[in-house]
Amino acid sequence: MPSASLLPENDPSVLFTTAGMQQFKQYYTAPENALRDFGTKNVATVQKCVRTSDIDEVGDDTHHTFLEMLGNFSFGGYGKQEAIEYAHEFITKELGLQIDYVSVFGGDKDIPADNESQIIWQKIDKNLKIKGHGKEDNFWGPTGKEGPCGSTTEIYINGVEIWNIVFNEFYKTREGAYNKLPVLGIDTGMGLERLLTIVQNKKNNYETDLFNNEKTREERIVADHTKAALFLASDGIKPGNTGAGYVLRRLIRRAVRFSKAPLGKKIQKIKNTYSNTYMLDDKGEIEKEEKKFRETLEKGMKEFEKRTDPFILFTTYGFPIELTTELAHEQGRKVDLEDFNKKMTEHQKLSQTSSAGMFKGGLQSHDPKTIKLHTAHHLLLAALQNVVDKNIKQRGSNINEERLRMDFLCNHKLLDEEKKKVEDWVNDKIKVGLEVVRRDLPFEKARKIGAEMEFGAKYPDAVSVYFIEDKNGGSVSKEFCAGPHVLNTKELGHFKILKEEAVSQGIRRLKAVLE
Numbered sequence: 001m002p003s004a005s006l007l008p009e010n011d012p013s014v015l016f017t018t019a020g021m022q023q024f025k026q027y028y029t030a031p032e033n034a035l036r037d038f039g040t041k042n043v044a045t046v047q048k049c050v051r052t053s054d055i056d057e058v059g060d061d062t063h064h065t066f067l068e069m070l071g072n073f074s075f076g077g078y079g080k081q082e083a084i085e086y087a088h089e090f091i092t093k094e095l096g097l098q099i100d101y102v103s104v105f106g107g108d109k110d111i112p113a114d115n116e117s118q119i120i121w122q123k124i125d126k127n128l129k130i131k132g133h134g135k136e137d138n139f140w141g142p143t144g145k146e147g148p149c150g151s152t153t154e155i156y157i158n159g160v161e162i163w164n165i166v167f168n169e170f171y172k173t174r175e176g177a178y179n180k181l182p183v184l185g186i187d188t189g190m191g192l193e194r195l196l197t198i199v200q201n202k203k204n205n206y207e208t209d210l211f212n213n214e215k216t217r218e219e220r221i222v223a224d225h226t227k228a229a230l231f232l233a234s235d236g237i238k239p240g241n242t243g244a245g246y247v248l249r250r251l252i253r254r255a256v257r258f259s260k261a262p263l264g265k266k267i268q269k270i271k272n273t274y275s276n277t278y279m280l281d282d283k284g285e286i287e288k289e290e291k292k293f294r295e296t297l298e299k300g301m302k303e304f305e306k307r308t309d310p311f312i313l314f315t316t317y318g319f320p321i322e323l324t325t326e327l328a329h330e331q332g333r334k335v336d337l338e339d340f341n342k343k344m345t346e347h348q349k350l351s352q353t354s355s356a357g358m359f360k361g362g363l364q365s366h367d368p369k370t371i372k373l374h375t376a377h378h379l380l381l382a383a384l385q386n387v388v389d390k391n392i393k394q395r396g397s398n399i400n401e402e403r404l405r406m407d408f409l410c411n412h413k414l415l416d417e418e419k420k421k422v423e424d425w426v427n428d429k430i431k432v433g434l435e436v437v438r439r440d441l442p443f444e445k446a447r448k449i450g451a452e453m454e455f456g457a458k459y460p461d462a463v464s465v466y467f468i469e470d471k472n473g474g475s476v477s478k479e480f481c482a483g484p485h486v487l488n489t490k491e492l493g494h495f496k497i498l499k500e501e502a503v504s505q506g507i508r509r510l511k512a513v514l515e
């Protein structure tokens, strides 16, 4: 099967395609459709993927924002025996590589050990070292609170995990039960960049045919980001201020910042590298964005060096605050985000527009789970401000049926005890049952009472503000927001933080769920 687009077609829960199985998700629960759609239950792909969660790591030997995933998939076709045999044959015979060891699921209180895989491996090679691991390492999914999941077996070469084979065997229910799926699904993933480094006997990914032996961190960031940008733009994404477009814009701008030469030559080189496989054509979008940004950069850098106020850098020179924080960090300086936010809020007041069409903040999906998570999102922001730092501001958000995600300005990684306190704060507000009330107010009044605004958004003269009211006539949260929300926080269930990580210098990202 051909690679799916980097922009997922029917999956609003993710910004980009990040794994080979993504385009096949639905076939694991309805395997008969695979036969109808592909004429077979067994397929294989080389899937383009973009992952931005490790963007700060790009520049080392192994992390990329763009990568290709090799994978074979079966929806009730072949089983564990064949999947493991194929993997062994491909690695040892086709590629002629020596396996260090393999790992299998060692079992836990929910699910017994995967003895079947262990026996299959032993039969193939009785000298093979087999390690048993728990759910942490050898169990995949579900991606949300419910869905297909199962044990995995992994192949290691030179101490590096090279291939992950997932056996989609169970459906985990919301209540936590593992029910057997009607048929076994196979889902495998092997990163091409990592594999090639081993096959070509290189020291790092940049020495392989997929790159041009970039040595410094800066060169590598330029190579990686330009490649990701070219693939994204070739899939029809344009640089913009939201969603996928915003990520593309940031990738281009970061590449420009680290590249002394114009990106044109680099773009041509990448096109040549992939010319046998992909038709790459960004329609000049990258160089258009580059030209604009170089002008901004030139003027802004001069001002940055003069230590001009970050707020002036942003409003007068269009110099993004992320860039100011990143540059300052490299020089061992800190940016006063509190001061910047204060000035931004003032500025929003001055530059407000009555164009109601620009009033954002609504939800994309109105199903009950998403609405609950939306209310939890408001509580979370209030919790961060109450528990961690009163100056924390939201910088981006994304909510789907499964989880909420919030980006916020904060200069440090949250401590475990801070995360615990935030959870407790939110769960306390859920437990006592607070009413959620919408009020339509003039913009000026809403601003005066300190309602949270979306960063950089422009608002009309009349706005709607959601209050989560406390029991004393005050409120624990007030946000400019178009809703919808639950009526009372007691509807929410139990709030839990899944993950906290850096998005870029000074911006943290939190993912959380309701159980």
Ligand SMILES: [Zn+2]
Pocket: 361, 374, 378, 479, 480, 481, 482, 483
């Ligand atoms: Zn909201």
